[in-house]
Amino acid sequence: TGLKIRLLYYPPYHSKYNPVERCWGILEEHWNGEILDSIPKTIEWAATMTWKGIKPVVKLVKKTYEKGVKLTKREMKKYEEKISRSKKLPKWDVIIDAAGW
DSSP: OOOEEEEEOOOTTOGGGOHHHHHHHHHHHHTTTOOOOSHHHHHHHHHHOOBTTBOOOOOOOOOOOOSSOOOOHHHHHHHHTTEEEOSSOTTTEEEEEOTTO
């Protein structure tokens, strides 16, 4: 379909520029002092917050992700072919050509 995705990563310790990190601060303020002693209670509290007048979509993800999984250089090569890196910020600014995935 010609879909291209641009990812801009924020360097470590620059969370003030990351909207997701700012949202976490609002959530922490929202449930401040509440004892979150169960998953349903935590999800309910998260679903009742608002940020900039918008309510979040809150779902429990039950999938378990493995830690420490790394691709070999050979495996990574097929993904790198779909990634264009910025000349000025190659580590932080990439465009992924998602066509055919």
